[in-house]
Structure formats: C-alpha cells, structure tokens
Amino acid sequence: MSHGEFAFIRDHLLPLTRGDRAALELSDDAACLELSGNSLLASDMLVEGVHFLRSDGPAVAAQRAFGSNLSDLAAMGAIPRGFLCTVCWPTRYSTADREAFVDALGVVAAAENLALLGGDMTRADAPLTISLTMIGETTSDPLRRNGAKPGDQLFVSGTIGDAVLGLSIAKGELDKQDFLLERYQRPQARIELGQTLLNKATACIDISDGLAADAQHLARESGVGLEIEGALIPWSAPVLHWLENEGRAGVETLITGGDDYELLFTAPVEHAASILALKRTLGVDVTWIGQVVEGEGVRIQDEMGVPLDIETSGFTHF
Ligand SMILES: [Mg+2]
Structure with missing residues (x-):
C-alpha cells in the first residue's frame, strides 16, 4: 500500500x-x-x-x-x-x-x-x-416475498414515480423540482417500516424495478395473483401535477420506472388498521392499493375497472 x-x-x-x-x-x-x-x-x-x-x-x-x-x-x-x-x-x-x-x-x-x-x-x-x-x-423470521395468501391486503409505503421523474430532471428532460430530484439522488430506505412489519406482513419486497415489475416478483414468489386499484396508487403533489398533462401513458411511466425504494407488502385484513396507523406512529405514509387473489400475475385496473395494459418486466440490467 x-x-x-x-x-x-x-x-x-x-x-x-x-x-x-x-x-x-x-x-x-x-x-x-x-x-x-x-x-x-x-x-x-x-x-x-x-x-x-x-x-x-x-x-x-x-x-x-x-x-x-x-x-x-x-x-x-x-x-x-x-x-x-x-x-x-x-x-x-x-x-x-x-x-x-x-x-x-x-x-x-x-x-x-x-x-x-x-x-x-x-x-x-x-x-x-x-x-x-x-x-x-x-431476531424473528425475516420478511420474505413468498408468504402472500389470497385474501391478504396489498399496501405500499410513500409515493410512487418520484424518482423516475427525478431521473428525467437529472437528464435535463424536465424542469428542475428539488423534491423529485432528491428522490432520485438520495433514496431513503424504509428500514424502520420494515422492522415494524415483522410478524405483520405476509410478504414484502422493496420497489427497485418499478411497482408493476416488483408486484410481479412478489406474486410469482408467493404463487398468487395481485389486483391493484390504479386510482389508489399514491402520487406526490409534483407527480400529480405532472400527470395532469400525461394521462394513462404517464401512469405507465411512473409504475414501470423504478428506483422508488418503497416497500410493497401484503398482510391479513386483521392487521390493516394497525398498518394504516403507521403514518401516525412512524410518520411513513402507507396506502392500501389492492388485494391478493388466487391465480397468478398482476392486474392493475383504472377507476372504471379497465385493466391497464402495462409491461411488468421492469428495469432489466442487461
Ligand atoms: Mg430488492
């Protein structure tokens, strides 16, 4: 040396x-x-x-x-x-x-x-x-991707799509907004939330490849299907503003973009109230976005019940 x-x-x-x-x-x-x-x-x-x-x-x-x-x-x-x-x-x-x-x-x-x-x-x-x-x-069994059961509810922390717009800002494709850029530049892992979900959540994954793709990973590992209500997916105020001009194609960008580093997890109905109360106790937004069903794959539907036709493969590294 x-x-x-x-x-x-x-x-x-x-x-x-x-x-x-x-x-x-x-x-x-x-x-x-x-x-x-x-x-x-x-x-x-x-x-x-x-x-x-x-x-x-x-x-x-x-x-x-x-x-x-x-x-x-x-x-x-x-x-x-x-x-x-x-x-x-x-x-x-x-x-x-x-x-x-x-x-x-x-x-x-x-x-x-x-x-x-x-x-x-x-x-x-x-x-x-x-x-x-x-x-x-x-100290107890870790959260895994493979424990979701039909009838479990599906939740996500924080907001989705901020980082993919932050990346567009970093590339100079979008006007600068500090919140979105920060979400891309400095991801915050949901460490405390994860620990809180031990013994509550039946399956959990962090969203790195995009909500759609990581939902697919969780569904596959658990051997179940997931139904997501598109209208319930949580957006931040700057993302909502951006979506006003983008419509359905914009939603696709946000849920396939990745880099959210939020947690997507399932839990039995009886834990739903305590999970939704985590906003007060941990200060982390948790949103109910759908449910676990028999079968396979991920179905994301709009408020009219029409499925969004999305590519769920997400970011591939090769
Ligand atoms: Mg991961």
Missing part, C-alpha cells in the same frame, strides 16, 4: 467506521462482527452509465449506492449492522472526486448510524463501479 492510499484510508475511510470495533480500525484482513439471530447479507453493484448518470457525480453515486442497497435490508425487516464498500475508481477521478464520494457516503451512513466495516478500492480505465454489501440481522 502506498503512503497516499494509507493516508486516504486514515483520513477519509476510518471516520466512516464510527468507532465500531467490528471494523478493527480497517487495519486487518477482514472485519470481525458478532451477530445474533438471523444474519442478512445483501449486495448490489452500480455502474456509471447503467445505474446512474456520469453527470450525477461521485456524491450522488455514493448516495444512490447506499440507499438502494440498504433498501434490500429494509425489505426483509432487518436491523442494519454495517456495510462493506468496494469501488473501482475511473482513472479520470481526482483525489477530490474520491473524497467527494467517501464524504457523501459518510453522511448518508451516519444518518442511519451505520458503520463501514471494510471493503476494497482499486482504479481502472473503466466507469465508476460501486458494490456495497449490507449486513443486517433479525
């Missing part, structure tokens, strides 16, 4: 361990973490030009990598315990670019009180490539 690398670790990465002893001050070959109950591990890779724009810059790349990875732990109701960060810096990156990435990662991780436990960094003539590994635990 060169002196420069050592100084970078000491000055910029070591603070991200937040004094967590498991990191062993980033001076050993591996971290040493003691976990109780079920250990949950999730890893995701983001590549510049594929999962974020080159023009987003290093800080936004870090925020998106962190939020999207953490969202996978939220989907299973896990308590996050730490994370590993592996990055390939493009050769064009200056020290200031690397610092901007690490500093932004430190801010979002501190907001979740989450420690960096290790990882690796290298440099190549390649696009910025980031892989985070999230480590979490649950």
Whole structure:
C-alpha cells in the first residue's frame, strides 16, 4: 500500500467506521462482527452509465449506492449492522472526486448510524463501479416475498414515480423540482417500516424495478395473483401535477420506472388498521392499493375497472 492510499484510508475511510470495533480500525484482513439471530447479507453493484448518470457525480453515486442497497435490508425487516464498500475508481477521478464520494457516503451512513466495516478500492480505465454489501440481522423470521395468501391486503409505503421523474430532471428532460430530484439522488430506505412489519406482513419486497415489475416478483414468489386499484396508487403533489398533462401513458411511466425504494407488502385484513396507523406512529405514509387473489400475475385496473395494459418486466440490467 502506498503512503497516499494509507493516508486516504486514515483520513477519509476510518471516520466512516464510527468507532465500531467490528471494523478493527480497517487495519486487518477482514472485519470481525458478532451477530445474533438471523444474519442478512445483501449486495448490489452500480455502474456509471447503467445505474446512474456520469453527470450525477461521485456524491450522488455514493448516495444512490447506499440507499438502494440498504433498501434490500429494509425489505426483509432487518436491523442494519454495517456495510462493506468496494469501488473501482475511473482513472479520470481526482483525489477530490474520491473524497467527494467517501464524504457523501459518510453522511448518508451516519444518518442511519451505520458503520463501514471494510471493503476494497482499486482504479481502472473503466466507469465508476460501486458494490456495497449490507449486513443486517433479525431476531424473528425475516420478511420474505413468498408468504402472500389470497385474501391478504396489498399496501405500499410513500409515493410512487418520484424518482423516475427525478431521473428525467437529472437528464435535463424536465424542469428542475428539488423534491423529485432528491428522490432520485438520495433514496431513503424504509428500514424502520420494515422492522415494524415483522410478524405483520405476509410478504414484502422493496420497489427497485418499478411497482408493476416488483408486484410481479412478489406474486410469482408467493404463487398468487395481485389486483391493484390504479386510482389508489399514491402520487406526490409534483407527480400529480405532472400527470395532469400525461394521462394513462404517464401512469405507465411512473409504475414501470423504478428506483422508488418503497416497500410493497401484503398482510391479513386483521392487521390493516394497525398498518394504516403507521403514518401516525412512524410518520411513513402507507396506502392500501389492492388485494391478493388466487391465480397468478398482476392486474392493475383504472377507476372504471379497465385493466391497464402495462409491461411488468421492469428495469432489466442487461
Ligand atoms: Mg430488492
């Protein structure tokens, strides 16, 4: 390790361990973490030009990598315990670019009180490539995608479609609106909600590929069908405003766009009241949007009961 690398670790990465002893001050070959109950591990890779724009810059790349990875732990109701960060810096990156990435990662991780436990960094003539590994635990059975039963109710947290419009803003295709841009640039994982849903929800998934596609994933894993009332899908005020001129095609864009990082989950009717009350207790909007039925697939219908003809395959990475 060169002196420069050592100084970078000491000055910029070591603070991200937040004094967590498991990191062993980033001076050993591996971290040493003691976990109780079920250990949950999730890893995701983001590549510049594929999962974020080159023009987003290093800080936004870090925020998106962190939020999207953490969202996978939220989907299973896990308590996050730490994370590993592996990055390939493009050769064009200056020290200031690397610092901007690490500093932004430190801010979002501190907001979740989450420690960096290790990882690796290298440099190549390649696009910025980031892989985070999230480590979490649950004391009871984690939430899975496969437990939805006919008769269960279907809920979604937050609002849908903000990030896909945020991406359009980042591309310069839409006028800037801070709320939408922030939803794209800094995803917020629903960690607390996920933990609250343990022992309540029968199935849960985080929405990364779009409401339609992730509903499809949940339906398939549970071996059920899902009926979604299109008129009940929650939109934010800026999205509602945008929809005024877009109509049905706009709804398709919003539910197939992805990057929402909201939770889509099912629960028996008897838990519906306590789930809808989470807005008061957790401050997270939860909306009832439909139900689980016998059969397969996802049917999204408008207020007249006419099915929306949507492509539910969602974002594909290849
Ligand atoms: Mg996921």
